[in-house]
Amino acid sequence: MTTTLTPGPATAPAPAERPSAVTPADLKNAGARRRERSARVKLRVGGVCTLLVVLPVLLASVLPLPGPDEQDLAERRLPPLSAGHLFGTDQLGRDLLSRILHGGQTSLMIGLLAIVVSGLIGIALGAAAGFFGGWVDAVVSRLLEAQLSLPLLLMLLLVVALFGPSIPVITAVIAIAQWPEVARLTRSLVLVERGKPYVAAATVLGLRRVSVLTRHVVPNVLPQATLVVLLLLAQAVLLESALSYLGAGPERPFATWGRIISDGQDYITTSWWLVTLPGLFIVLLVVGVNLLGDGLRDRTRRPRGLVRRVLSRKPQEA
Amino acid sequence: MATYIAKRVGQSVLTLFLTITTVFVLLRLAPGDPAAAYAGPNPTTEDLERIRAQFGLDDSILVQYGTFLKGLVTGDLGTSFSFQAPALDVVLERLPYTITLAVSAIVVTALVAIPLGVWMARRADTAKEFGANLLTITGQSMPDFWSGIMLLTVFAVVVPVFPASGFTSWGGLVLPTLTIAILQIALISRMVRREMSTNMAAPYLTVARSRGVGERALTWRYAMTNSAIPVLTALGTRFAAMLNGVVVVEVVFAWPGVGSLVVRALETRDYPLIQATVLVTAALTVLVQLLIDLAYPLLDPRVRLAKTAKQKTAPAVAAPEGALA
Numbered sequence: 001m002t003t004t005l006t007p008g009p010a011t012a013p014a015p016a017e018r019p020s021a022v023t024p025a026d027l028k029n030a031g032a033r034r035r036e037r038s039a040r041v042k043l044r045v046g047g048v049c050t051l052l053v054v055l056p057v058l059l060a061s062v063l064p065l066p067g068p069d070e071q072d073l074a075e076r077r078l079p080p081l082s083a084g085h086l087f088g089t090d091q092l093g094r095d096l097l098s099r100i101l102h103g104g105q106t107s108l109m110i111g112l113l114a115i116v117v118s119g120l121i122g123i124a125l126g127a128a129a130g131f132f133g134g135w136v137d138a139v140v141s142r143l144l145e146a147q148l149s150l151p152l153l154l155m156l157l158l159v160v161a162l163f164g165p166s167i168p169v170i171t172a173v174i175a176i177a178q179w180p181e182v183a184r185l186t187r188s189l190v191l192v193e194r195g196k197p198y199v200a201a202a203t204v205l206g207l208r209r210v211s212v213l214t215r216h217v218v219p220n221v222l223p224q225a226t227l228v229v230l231l232l233l234a235q236a237v238l239l240e241s242a243l244s245y246l247g248a249g250p251e252r253p254f255a256t257w258g259r260i261i262s263d264g265q266d267y268i269t270t271s272w273w274l275v276t277l278p279g280l281f282i283v284l285l286v287v288g289v290n291l292l293g294d295g296l297r298d299r300t301r302r303p304r305g306l307v308r309r310v311l312s313r314k315p316q317e318a
Numbered sequence: 319m320a321t322y323i324a325k326r327v328g329q330s331v332l333t334l335f336l337t338i339t340t341v342f343v344l345l346r347l348a349p350g351d352p353a354a355a356y357a358g359p360n361p362t363t364e365d366l367e368r369i370r371a372q373f374g375l376d377d378s379i380l381v382q383y384g385t386f387l388k389g390l391v392t393g394d395l396g397t398s399f400s401f402q403a404p405a406l407d408v409v410l411e412r413l414p415y416t417i418t419l420a421v422s423a424i425v426v427t428a429l430v431a432i433p434l435g436v437w438m439a440r441r442a443d444t445a446k447e448f449g450a451n452l453l454t455i456t457g458q459s460m461p462d463f464w465s466g467i468m469l470l471t472v473f474a475v476v477v478p479v480f481p482a483s484g485f486t487s488w489g490g491l492v493l494p495t496l497t498i499a500i501l502q503i504a505l506i507s508r509m510v511r512r513e514m515s516t517n518m519a520a521p522y523l524t525v526a527r528s529r530g531v532g533e534r535a536l537t538w539r540y541a542m543t544n545s546a547i548p549v550l551t552a553l554g555t556r557f558a559a560m561l562n563g564v565v566v567v568e569v570v571f572a573w574p575g576v577g578s579l580v581v582r583a584l585e586t587r588d589y590p591l592i593q594a595t596v597l598v599t600a601a602l603t604v605l606v607q608l609l610i611d612l613a614y615p616l617l618d619p620r621v622r623l624a625k626t627a628k629q630k631t632a633p634a635v636a637a638p639e640g641a642l643a
Contacts, residue, residue, distance in 0.1 A: 034443040041448075148555075150337055151562040151599055157584055158341065158592075162348040238461050242566050245463045246581060261464060268471050275471075279464035286459035294455065 039298035046291025053285040057108055060101035068102040068254050070094060077271045088273050090264065100278050102254040110171050110250070111236040117175035119229040122182025127221070129183070130190030131213045140187070144180045152177055153242070160248040167250050174239050178232050185228050189221040231293040234286040241282055257282050326611065330604040334597065341596045342386060345589050346379050352399055352587035373399060373589075386593070395597065396590030400583070405594035409576060413598065416568070416575030420560035422491055423498040428553055431503045435510025436537060442515055457504030466497040466570035482571075494571045498564055502556055509552050513545035520544075546617045554610035558603040 027033065056063065066084070072093035080088040080096075087097035129140035156173045163169040193199065194217065202212045243249050244258025255263070257278045264274025353369040354361065361369075370376045374385060389396060398405040434450065441447040473493060474482035481490045517523065518541050526540055568577035576595050583591040614621040 031443050038443065038448050038451075146333060146336065151596055151603070152559075153565050154562065154580055154596065155341075155344075157565075157581070158344050158348070161584060162344055164349075234459065238459075241461050242463060245461075245566065246569065258461070258463070261461075261467070265467055268467060269475055272471065275464070275467050279461065279468070282464065283456070283460050287456055290455045290459055294451075 035298055039295045042291045042295030042298065046288045046293075046295055049284050049288030050292060051288075053104070053281055053288065054108065057101050057104035060098070060105060063101070065098040065101070066095040068094060068098045077267065077274075079271075080273050080277070087277050088271075090260075090274055091267055091271075096260075096273065096277060099254065099260055100257065100281055103256040103260055103278075104281065106167065106250055106254055107237055107240055107256045110167060110174065110240050110256075111233050113171045114174035114178065114236045114240075115229050115232045117171065118178040118232065119182055119225070121175065122179040122229075123186050123218070123222075123225050125179070126183035126186030126225075127190050127213060127218055130187040131194055131217060132209070137187075140183065144184060147180050156239075156243065157246060157248050160243065165248055165250055170240065170243060170248075170250055173243075174236050177239060178235060181232065182225060182228055186221060186225050189224055190217055193217045193220055227293060227296055230296070231290065234289040234293075237282065237286055237289075323608075323612070326608055330608060333604060334600055337600050338390075338593060338597050339383075341593060342383060343379075345587075345592060346382070348587075352589060390597075395594040398583075398591040398594075399588045400586045401588075401591070405588075405590040406598070408591060409579070409594045409598050412574055412576050412579050415573060416561065416564070416577060416599075418491065419494055419498070419564060419568075419573060419575060420557060422495045423502065423560060423564075424553060424557045426495055426499040427502040427506055427556070430499070431506035432510055432549065434503065435507040436514055436542070438507065438511040439514035439518060439541075440537065442511075451508075454504040454508050457500050458508075460500065462497055462501055462564075463566045463570050465500055466494070466567055469493050469497055470570065490571075494564075494567050494573055497567050497570070498560070506549070506552055506556070510545065510549055513548050514541055517541040517544045543617070547614060547621075550613065550617065551610060554606060558606040561602045561606065562599045 072089070075082075075085070075089050075093040077091055078085055078089045078093075080086065082088055085095050085097070087095070087100065090096055090099065125140050129137040156177060159173050159176075160169060190213075198216060199212060202216050203209070207215070240249065240256065241258035241261070244256045245262045246258075247262070249256050249259050251259070260278045261275050264271065264278070268275055351366070352373065353366045353375060367376070374382060377385070386396070393406070395404070395406045397403065398408050401408045434454075438447050438450050441450075470482060470493060473479050479489075480492050481487060514537075518537075520541075523536060523540055526536060531540070562577075564575070565577035565581060567573070568575045569581055572578065576599055580592060580595045582588075583595065
């Protein structure tokens with residue numbers, strides 16, 4: 001099962017007695033191989049970028065850093081690389097790196113929770129709409145369309161103003177903003193799967209419709225749906241930072257990235273690092289996640305090992 | 319055709335009505351007293367009550383909703399608390415700025431993103447395309463408020479080429495446009511590349527090539543015309559979203575459009591102003607979407623609006639990718 005299947009031409013080098021016009025160099029430059037190479041590069045670069053942000057953020061409380069809320073008015077707005085402050089300090093003398101890392105924990109947690117929620121809602125509703133059709137589809141599709149014509153960011157700001165900028169509220173708001181994308185994709189994938197013979201076979205064998213959907217159809221669309229959900233993590237982090245920037249982000253326990261940037265904006269002419277460095281953190285993380293998603297989508301070979309088991313799980317019983 | 323338009327307009331009006339009602343209810347549920355926001359520091363109870371009575375906030379929600387609906391029919395959206403002027407007028411005064419910004423951003427986006435996407439599709443899987451790909455990924459990964467501040471710092475503070483904020487001269491349009499365009503170019507060009515790659519691998523293109531059609535015509539006349547609908551839909555959806563106010567960018571550049579207006583209105587709990595902004599921008603958005611749908615048959619003779627109304631909505635729904643302006 002784990003023997004790798006390299007794409008056709010590569011496994012069969014031209015036998016010496018019958019020389020082929022296709023040289024090894026041609027094989028190496030063939031479109032599929034090049035795509036595979038670029039997918040590999042994307043996966044690696046994306047992985048490195050993501051880890052560069054995620055690891056320090058996870059280790060924030062272990063690393064030897066000053067507390068994120070420790071003020072020292074004598075050490076205000078120190079430039080980066082000052083003694084004891086790798087990223088410098090902010091307008092209240094707080095260590096910028098420590099603030100970025102601790103704020104990142106909140107940002108990441110909100111992002112992850114949001115995509116789990118939006119993924120679950122989106123896949124469930126999208127799959128139901130695509131599989132059952134009829135009024136279920138009508139309701140879900142109208143909901144999707146209605147949300148498209150709403151002034152989204154404004155609604156999000158409104159809801160945050162209504163329920164207060166707590167972490168659950170912001171998570172819910174981001175999930176609400178994102179579920180349509182998952183639902184749309186899942187619905188269209190399920191529409192394709194529904195017409196395939198195995199669905200008819202399962203129905204003929206006497207499986208209930210719900211079981212056909214959950215045991216056979218959903219596992220087949222999960223890999224692609226999961227990929228979109230992963231890409232949504234990037235969107236969620238961006239959205240959370242935009243909300244924070246507009247003053248609708250969580251304040252507790254620590255200010256998140258968008259908030260740090262909007263606080264630093266007042267000092268941009270004298271202290272460039274207060275805005276630039278947190279922004280670079282966001283960019284690095286989002287680029288990393290986007291590259292990972294792209295790489296996973298582009299790769300021609302089926303993923304091996306753990307990734308494969310997660311992404312292309314087969315139903316347990318046929 | 320006429321029935322189709324009538325049906326779509328009817329749907330749009332219903333959408334608008336639901337939107338504005340949602341906003342109305344959400345606003346009335348929200349904590350925070352507009353009277354307190356308006357009265358200034360240390361108001362007395364009488365002050366607050368007087369202000370509430372003046373704004374009609376002491377009525378029950380149902381009565382307020384009735385008044386609101388009555389005003390809606392006559393085109394009176396109430397008086398803005400903070401501007402002390404008809405809310406509709408305040409919004410309409412700001413609207414041209416947002417439209418200017420949205421138009422210039424979408425024009426720049428289209429001019430750059432379409433050729434870039436086509437170029438990437440024709441150079442698919444080369445090192446150059448890979449580089450362009452990385453650039454677009456970076457472009458779509460930057461938070462717009464951050465890239466805005468960065469552009470502002472470099473081109474308005476360090477090298478003062480453009481004005482830093484507001485709309486004092488046409489030069490003030492450059493930086494906000496750029497900020498929006500960076501993100502949109504990244505998204506749209508990737509989409510153009512995807513569409514073009516699909517069409518360039520299609521059998522009809524091979525047939526045309528074998529009949530001796532030149533590469534330039536193959537790209538622009540054959541593949542592009544078939545990619546036109548999804549591309550136009552994406553551009554239109556983006557444009558419509560921008561009309562809702564490119565909130566973040568307007569705040570960064572202190573742009574006097576509806577986006578920054580609405581943030582301020584939310585802070586001061588200026589109910590009529592929020593409602594008016596939502597209604598006007600949502601109406602514009604719906605209108606733009608309707609125009610896009612009407613343009614389909616012009617681009618693709620196979621599309622018949624009235625009959626295939628159901629299929630036609632498919633591209634419109636599938637388009638946006640991270641559609642948050």
